[in-house]
Amino acid sequence: MSNEKNSAAAAAPAPSSNFVRAIVESDLAAGTHQREGMPSVITRFPPEPNGYLHVGHAKSICLNFGLARDYQGRCNLRFDDTNPEKEDQEYVDTIMDSVKWLGFSWEQGGQEHLHYASDYFDKLYEMAEYLIKEGKAYVDSQSAEDMSRNRGNFGTPGTNSPFRNRPVEESLQIFRDMKAGKYKDGEHILRAKMSEDAMSSPIMTNRDPALYRIRHAHHHRTGDKWCIYPMYDYTHPISDALENITHSLCTLEFQDHRPFYDWLVDTLAAGGFFQRPVPRQYEFSRLNLTYVVMSKRKLRQLVDDGVVTGWDDPRMPTIVGLRRRGYTPSSIQLFCERIGVSKADGWIDMSTLEGALRDDLDPKAPRAIAVLRPLKLVVDNFPEGESVECSAPVHPHHPEMGSRSFPFTKELWIEQEDFMENPTKGYHRFTPPSDGKPGARVRLKYGFVVECTGYDKDENGKVTAVHVNYFEDSKSGTPGADNYKVKGNITWVSAAQALEAEVRLYDRLFSDPNPDAGGRDFKELLNPNALETVTAYLEPGLTSAQPDQRFQFERHGYFVADRVDSQPGKPVFNRVTTLKDSWGK
16 A cells, blocks of 8 residues: 555546536636636635644545646645644644645646745735725724624624724824734724625624734744734635635635625725736535534544544544544545535535545455454364465455465464354354254365364353364365355464454544534543454564555454554554444444
């Protein structure tokens, strides 16, 4: 499973039509965004560097970068870094790494299209002064409490600020003094004046939205140069326009912000700051995935409270968590293609994500045998100290991948569930002799047919070993082996030569499909079985497994050598997913 970064883009599924693609194709046909020396499709992925990306962001990444790829355009990576108190270079680095890992690049033609909103702080300030001079912005000196009260609510119009008609020269001077650091945090704020009756707008975000606030905080890129910072809703559309974005894509919760977006870029274009046509915002539904939470605040709480081991805990829906769990870039791209893009909010079941992973791994994951809950099997009539090599295909449908071998010895490990002292109806694995009848015959997969002769128990009544005799002429793949007709066929490994390894059996983090619903404490809905760690025995060839290498452990599911904790010759394995969806039952 190496070279996954390079293969992800090449393995991307063929795109299906959606309303965004229809808009893009219509604009291309009309030549809406034709400009000299620039692509006709320019999108952007604009994360705030205040946390780790999650699978919901992966949908946006695949959409924006995928459109640019499919229509010979480009996609900018832009960090909307306007809130210095919550941002950090750590988040910048992990976001860049996640985008690259998913198989995308912001480089085109040897040029890197990487941007930061902080790169535009001087221009943003210049535009704010222009808005003040044009009577379209003013400095408000109300307290935060008064401003909130006067804003009204969905059923009540807002009340104009007593400072709304402040003289332009006064607002401009106060704004410049804010920039100069003459005021404390919260003393003043710059607000837009979209119209004379804006405070009566039924759209709350139109009610004199904030443009700048005072924050005496150190910025991870600009240091202490600024003590006023632009608001996200002000910065975002201006950044789009400065970068000549043709299609500004965001999730539905920003739909009510579009009138301000349009007003702002149109007003500034009229002032000569931008060329027309200016960018336009289009909204699509966010990803709502069952059995997870995707609020950055709640994910941070899981990390800070020690519920998980970090942002890359394999139970987390973060991209770094999915990566460590064993997901592939191509499986996430396949998932995003399957769920599509629409304006209708809805829920996607976790099984859809897991199904995309299985479909991606099944044709390429090497097979291997692992015994997760070991029980000793003693072949009484096999010579002590000897071994017979058995072989199996690396992949049952790809003979070109070759074969693997492992030894058959006197003592083996089998799964505890493969022996039943008092068998139930339809059980076809090991059962002991009873009522004068011999014990059950079972084929040890890729090895010999054996017959159960008895079993051992400890003083507590626990079965500690199963005894069998083997049939020397029954080895799989040899003449006469098919003469033995058995119903049971089980996996096994040599007790003498198996690799003992830590295996982490991961499952869904929450036991409830919607842990955010109903005002409940989401942490009370954690799945107690989300992680079980076992000492397993694996076929010896897995000793050389490399970090991030994925396998299908026959019978059990797909597993990956942990990219953090695996050591040379001593891999640690994570269960990526089971072979089938057990949650749908």
